[in-house]
Amino acid sequence: MSATDVVETAKGFWDIWGTPIYILGVIVGAILLRIVLHFVVRRIVERIVTGVKRRQRVADTQALSASPLHAVRTVQRARTLGSVLNNIFTVVIVVVAVLLIITALNPAITGAFSLITAALGAGLGFGAQNIVRDVLNGLFLVIEDQLGVGDVVDTGQATGVVENVAIRTTQIRDVNGTLWYVRNGEILRVGNMSQGWARVIIDLAVPYDAEIDAVQERMLQTANDLVDEDRWLPAVLERPEVWGLESISSEALVIRLVIKTRTSARDDVARELRVRLKEALDEMGVKLPALNSVVLSGFDGASSVKGARLTHAAPTTIAPPTPVKKPRATRVKPKPEEGAR
Incomplete structure (x- = not known):
């Protein structure tokens, strides 16, 4: 077989299987990139948390409550930033992979896709502005350290412990155990009861x-x-x-x-x-x-959610109730009737 035949055979093979192989490569590359980026973010967060624990000579995050306050804030902020960065990387990788797959299926669709995108952007601009506001407000909440994972906060819509800060929503567990999903764009004020003193x-x-x-x-x-x-x-x-x-x-x-x-x-x-x-x-x-009457005001009861904090602590042992002895019933003898002997 001559070199020309080999080239023609390879060209024919690529014409048939080139697009599926390219799409498969994009999908595999996107998955591997997401895994690598999440691994890097997790390692960075772990190194920050481990460094703080080592400097404070503690083995558990809960023990940091007796250490300087900036150490606790460093741990909480690192974990929150790690969660937000992982969500951002996932969304960006998925969007880029989808665009590459669409371009591979039909290279001529890029021009039409630009027109469609412009039309959708103009038509959905008012509808998507809430999503954009949620994303931007969530980023500023984390960057400005207004709240973090493990903080006890009052956002107006919910009061409790922050369990997760995502791109669009923040999850807050209240004192009753209810998990609230609060949109970041709807958070107009944050009362943080875990900062400072x-x-x-x-x-x-x-x-x-x-x-x-x-x-x-x-x-x-x-x-x-x-x-x-x-x-x-x-x-x-x-x-x-x-x-x-x-x-x-x-x-x-x-x-x-x-x-x-x-x-x-x-x-x-x-x-x-x-x-x-x-x-x-x-x-x-x-x-x-x-x-x-007794009137409770402020955050009484709202910050009593230490049991829901995202820290590793030993379970609390509850002693069984002490049995109460019932008093013995005394029998009263009836008085003899008059005239009885």
């Missing part, structure tokens, strides 16, 4: 005739005793303060006590302090007044 605010109602100075002194002493313990010392950033008499009503006097804490420990410190304040007032003989 938090403040425990306890408004304690005491009877109207209580001795204010003695109660305030005992409250401050109880809070200081709590802060000085080794268990609670890492969770507190500043010494407790009594801000004084907050309000006066016909039912009670309200005294405010505040403590500046780490964001992850605010609820734990508040619960422990309430118990100790109640015991301290009982020792003083101060009985808390019976208020007609």
Whole structure:
């Protein structure tokens, strides 16, 4: 067989199988490129997280809550950026692969495809602007570090722990376990309860005739005793303060006590302090007044979602309830009737 015959045979083979081979190569190349890019992003995120843990000498992300705050933010931001970058790479690779496959099937379609794209862009411009807004707003949310995976946030539409930040939506798990999908373009404000520090605010109602100075002194002493313990010392950033008499009503006097804490420990410190304040007032003989109603405001209860945080922690062991002994029923002997012997 001459060289000309070989060339003709190869040309005929390529004319028949060239397009399917090209399409298969595009698909395989797109899959491999996506795997490589995701592997690179994952390795970068892991190196950042491992580096932070090594510098803080901890083995678990949950332990970073007692470390400097910027370390926690670095870990959360790295994971969020990794999730967003993986989504962006996937979308770009799929779009480019589809365009290459369409061009291989019909090379003359590129010109018509440009016209179709222009027409669709003009016709769907108003419909697609919400998608574009979602994508751009999601990028700015991550770049500006407004929220991250593991943060406790209030977006107006939902309040809870951020579990995932995608290109178009953000997934938020609330305190009841409901997973909310919030469009990034609809997030007009973000209240992040995991950045910086938090403040425990306890408004304690005491009877109207209580001795204010003695109660305030005992409250401050109880809070200081709590802060000085080794268990609670890492969770507190500043010494407790009594801000004084907050309000006066016909039912009670309200005294405010505040403590500046780490964001992850605010609820734990508040619960422990309430118990100790109640015991301290009982020792003083101060009985808390019976208020007609209790109105919760702000984020009370919203940030109590530590169990949903995306961190590896040991499961909590719940002790079985203590059985309650029922009192024995005493039998009462009937009185003898009059005249009976």
